[in-house]
Amino acid sequence: MNTKLYDSHLHTSFSGDSETPPEEQIARAAEKGFAGICFTDHDDHDVVSEVDFDLDVPAYFKKMQELKDKYANSLDIRIGIESGLQTGTVGYQHELVKEYNFDYVIGSVHFVGGLDPYYPEYFRKYGKKSYLSFFECTLECVKAHDDFDALGHLDYIARYGGPYGLTYSYEQYREAVDPILEVLIRKNKALECNTGGLSRGLSFPNPSFDVIRRYRELGGRMVTLGSDAHSPETLGCEFEKTLAALKEIGFDEYVIYRNRRPEPIKIDL
Numbered sequence: 001m002n003t004k005l006y007d008s009h010l011h012t013s014f015s016g017d018s019e020t021p022p023e024e025q026i027a028r029a030a031e032k033g034f035a036g037i038c039f040t041d042h043d044d045h046d047v048v049s050e051v052d053f054d055l056d057v058p059a060y061f062k063k064m065q066e067l068k069d070k071y072a073n074s075l076d077i078r079i080g081i082e083s084g085l086q087t088g089t090v091g092y093q094h095e096l097v098k099e100y101n102f103d104y105v106i107g108s109v110h111f112v113g114g115l116d117p118y119y120p121e122y123f124r125k126y127g128k129k130s131y132l133s134f135f136e137c138t139l140e141c142v143k144a145h146d147d148f149d150a151l152g153h154l155d156y157i158a159r160y161g162g163p164y165g166l167t168y169s170y171e172q173y174r175e176a177v178d179p180i181l182e183v184l185i186r187k188n189k190a191l192e193c194n195t196g197g198l199s200r201g202l203s204f205p206n207p208s209f210d211v212i213r214r215y216r217e218l219g220g221r222m223v224t225l226g227s228d229a230h231s232p233e234t235l236g237c238e239f240e241k242t243l244a245a246l247k248e249i250g251f252d253e254y255v256i257y258r259n260r261r262p263e264p265i266k267i268d269l
Contacts, residue, residue, distance in 0.1 A: 003243060003268050004035040006256045007236050008080065008104060009152065009194060009226020014041040014060045016051040018230040022067055028232035029075060036076030037235075038104050038256065039064055040226070044084030045092050047111050050119075053084065061100050078258060080104035082152060085141035086111060097147045097260075104257035106192060106226075107148030109156065112137040117157045123164040131157055131168060135176035142183045149257055150190035150224045153206035154180065159197060170210035177207075181215045189222075190255055190262065191215050193246065196228030199237040213249045222262055225254045243267050 007029065012022040022039060029037045041060055044053035061079065068077040083093055085107045097105055112134055115122040126133045134157040142151060158168045170177060184191060197206040212223065223246060229235040247267050255262040
């Protein structure tokens with residue numbers, strides 16, 4: 001494979017759910033021969049959770065800039081953020097991305113009605129409507145927000161519904177998913193292909209390849225690639241397999257971001 005590899009979704013100890021020093025992610029990327037990485041630590045503002053997802057942005061940005069400068073001659077390090085999308089945080093996010101010169105902003109939905117599908121309380125509340133409620137919330141969020149570059153793990157909820165007897169496929173939720181894709185295309189937003197689903201035991205990334213195929217059928221042309229690694233072991237998980245599938249769907253390139261602008265990376269298998 002000749003494709004230059006970039007992992008554009010990585011977490012470190014700046015995220016409330018990771019204990020990995022950023023230097024360990026850098027070392028792993030270098031070991032795997034990656035051309036570059038983008039750190040995207042969590043910032044889910046104004047939520048109540050067992051985990052503190054409020055990012056210390058000043059400290060985070062300062063540290064990442066130091067690492068970017070330190071490794072400039074060996075690894076292309078970019079500074080991003082995974083910003084939790086909620087309809088009530090539009091103003092907060094707008095001011096945040098104005099203040100800090102992020103390379104890349106992932107917009108992700110992690111909370112619906114104040115609940116994270118990672119926990120059983122979500123499924124107890126929403127029951128058989130758990131997936132539909134998640135997609136309806138996602139649609140509201142992508143309509144409300146403009147200050148993001150790519151929608152992260154569109155079907156994130158699929159990672160957690162199995163133990164509650166729920167099944168998932170694009171065909172089941174076509175009517176809920178298509179409007180989300182249409183908004184992304186209209187707003188010129190990328191769709192993230194997140195291999196975290198594969199590293200967590202699913203047979204597909206997030207979103208599934210059927211969703212990514214539909215995004216392209218509707219006119220979407222920008223996909224990003226990220227592992228969602230919270231530890232070095234899963235950095236770049238299944239990238240070669242995933243890129244081959246993207247190529248089969250019709251994507252000749254994926255995009256990375258610098259200064260909030262997409263840059264194409266040719267998929268050369």
